[in-house]
Amino acid sequence: MGSRIDVATFLTRARSRFGDRYDYSGIVYRSFRSPIRIRCREHPVAEIVITPERHLETMGGCRYCLRDHRFRAR
Numbered sequence: 083m084g085s086r087i088d089v090a091t092f093l094t095r096a097r098s099r100f101g102d103r104y105d106y107s108g109i110v111y112r113s114f115r116s117p118i119r120i121r122c123r124e125h126p127v128a129e130i131v132i133t134p135e136r137h138l139e140t141m142g143g144c145r146y147c148l149r150d151h152r153f154r155a156r
């Protein structure tokens with residue numbers, strides 16, 4: 083279960099996980115498993131299309147952040 087996550091809950095979780103890293107101003111939220119379009123504020127070169135579920139499970143979907151994260155983890 084846990085699929086009934088509305089946009090307010092998603093944004094609360096996303097901001098507690100990522101702070102101000104991603105820009106959610108342009109999202110059209112349909113469901114937790116429907117892709118949304120977001121943008122990384124640090125790497126705004128490409129729009130990120132990702133489901134809210136994946137966004138919260140991963141580094142957020144920005145491949146540049148992911149690369150930085152991996153680099154720091156070494």
Ligand SMILES: [Zn+2]
Nearest residue numbers: 122125144147
């Ligand atoms: Zn990024």
